[in-house]
Amino acid sequence: MVRKFILFFALIAPLSAHVVIGYGATAWMGPTYSLTLPHINQTAQTISGSLDIALQHDTPCDVTIHVLRTGGEVLTGPGGATIATSYMVTGAAILTPDADWVSSDDFRARLYHIKTNGPTTDEIHLAVRGESPAGRALPVGDYTTSFALTVTW
Amino acid sequence: MKNCRCYFLSPLFLAASLLLLMPAQPVHAGLAVSPLKQEISLRPGEPGKVVINILNRVHDAADVSVSANLSIVDFAVHTSGGLEFQNPGTQKNSASKWITLPDKQVTLEPGKAVALELTVTPPIQTPPGEYYSAVIVSLVSRARTNKGVQIQYEIASGVFVTVLGQSFPKQAKITSMAVQWPAPPATQPAGAKPPELEPAKVVVVLHNTGAARFTATGKMRILGANGRVVMTAVLTSTRPCVFGGDSRTFTAPLTKALPPGAYTVKVDLDYESTWTKAYQTLALELTPDQSALLARLKDSQGTTAVGVVISPLKFMPAISAGAARSLGLSLKSCSDVPVRCMLSVASTGNTDIENWISLGATDLSLAPSAHKSIEIKITVPSDAKTDTYPATLTVESWPEGSEVRRTEIPLEIQVRGGRN
Numbered sequence: 001m002v003r004k005f006i007l008f009f010a011l012i013a014p015l016s017a018h019v020v021i022g023y024g025a026t027a028w029m030g031p032t033y034s035l036t037l038p039h040i041n042q043t044a045q046t047i048s049g050s051l052d053i054a055l056q057h058d059t060p061c062d063v064t065i066h067v068l069r070t071g072g073e074v075l076t077g078p079g080g081a082t083i084a085t086s087y088m089v090t091g092a093a094i095l096t097p098d099a100d101w102v103s104s105d106d107f108r109a110r111l112y113h114i115k116t117n118g119p120t121t122d123e124i125h126l127a128v129r130g131e132s133p134a135g136r137a138l139p140v141g142d143y144t145t146s147f148a149l150t151v152t153w
Numbered sequence: 154m155k156n157c158r159c160y161f162l163s164p165l166f167l168a169a170s171l172l173l174l175m176p177a178q179p180v181h182a183g184l185a186v187s188p189l190k191q192e193i194s195l196r197p198g199e200p201g202k203v204v205i206n207i208l209n210r211v212h213d214a215a216d217v218s219v220s221a222n223l224s225i226v227d228f229a230v231h232t233s234g235g236l237e238f239q240n241p242g243t244q245k246n247s248a249s250k251w252i253t254l255p256d257k258q259v260t261l262e263p264g265k266a267v268a269l270e271l272t273v274t275p276p277i278q279t280p281p282g283e284y285y286s287a288v289i290v291s292l293v294s295r296a297r298t299n300k301g302v303q304i305q306y307e308i309a310s311g312v313f314v315t316v317l318g319q320s321f322p323k324q325a326k327i328t329s330m331a332v333q334w335p336a337p338p339a340t341q342p343a344g345a346k347p348p349e350l351e352p353a354k355v356v357v358v359l360h361n362t363g364a365a366r367f368t369a370t371g372k373m374r375i376l377g378a379n380g381r382v383v384m385t386a387v388l389t390s391t392r393p394c395v396f397g398g399d400s401r402t403f404t405a406p407l408t409k410a411l412p413p414g415a416y417t418v419k420v421d422l423d424y425e426s427t428w429t430k431a432y433q434t435l436a437l438e439l440t441p442d443q444s445a446l447l448a449r450l451k452d453s454q455g456t457t458a459v460g461v462v463i464s465p466l467k468f469m470p471a472i473s474a475g476a477a478r479s480l481g482l483s484l485k486s487c488s489d490v491p492v493r494c495m496l497s498v499a500s501t502g503n504t505d506i507e508n509w510i511s512l513g514a515t516d517l518s519l520a521p522s523a524h525k526s527i528e529i530k531i532t533v534p535s536d537a538k539t540d541t542y543p544a545t546l547t548v549e550s551w552p553e554g555s556e557v558r559r560t561e562i563p564l565e566i567q568v569r570g571g572r573n
Contacts, residue, residue: 027308035302148291149304150238
């Protein structure tokens, strides 16, 4: 009886209206949505900070940077003043982690391939650095960036 | 005199002010989305359903409800394999306008899940072909900072729609091929750790000239001036699936120290066509500086294969001149994905013994946990001198989604009873 049912479904499967095939599951596990950087208050000042982000997944996947507004990847302060911003993304699960700081321009186009197959939780280390220029005084204050980290298939 | 409404003294204002003055507290992200990609085949005008599951995973007792916004976007794939998200309907192969979301925002209590059923309806006049879209699930942040970096977490779930009615052949060609040498490292301060050397690599761009997507795999061979293979490597890409009309970069690292001289680099890429592959050849003149760089790069690279357990790790067969002997090389997958393996052999002594050796397989795929035994047949010519002849058997293993690693297995053939 069971064999007849299997045979029946095997025969009608190609006739069904459509076939859906799905792959993989992922979850950002935080821990946080934000990274606080020190106040800029002098010329030639370098500020930096870093954040560990956990990604749970059951298939190799990619992490890309999705800039949500123009210039969102550049540290921007009072009156729209900007400072040179660079990033470094590392982690044992990343196929080609950054070996050095990556400029904000290059960071926007980066693709980080998570090579582990899973199911597993991998840690991604995101470091951010801002440098105020040596010969030019910028408005004193807090400089911020805003972008999305998007995990893709 | 008008009544002065002192809003700043109201309890609501004070509470809001206190909230603003509090430092941003770490808040856990944590929505799981599945699947990451799904494919559906439909006829024009026929509605279909795809489901995206969203779950608020439980971490600890402090978990809170999490909200996420959902949107449908187009995407373009760059030659590097990176994705760029764009407004719906802007790409020529967009399926975004055909997809209906049941909700634009979901809020889930800890441990709760929702299955969102999306309706996909290609318009009746849609030509047969492949169309794409992505559903972006953006976690709504509860913590804000005005002192640094604000991160939005997103998960993109791809929806690949095939509109039935015509099948398209897989077509491709290689549009460029070059050897890319690493830039010289910047001067380091005294005592600083030297930066890791980027490998030299062969870079090939494959263009999908057809309308059907394919997943390409390929290999590269370097031949010496005498026509003998001196190195083989697998060509990989961060995104080997190439859509119709797109191009993709595939690379293979140069992992062998080669002496200066003239070489020929040959590549072939299998793009799932039933009758041909894409081929390209490149002449390479290796300078003494480049040769020295390859030697330095080889020293800085590991030699352990991943994804497979190989045994034995050394062969020392004793064979009489004029006789033949078969050896067995065991490859066992220890990966939970398919592992591609490529085998090659090269003489390392003064005598060319590559034509003494034949391999039972040079390019194979191991299923998860599978085991294969490869025959290595050695036929010693009758005029061979009594001596030891060294060679190296190289196994390159490539678990799907990972980088290629090499294992070099010494092979020392001890010829007995030969000429003295």
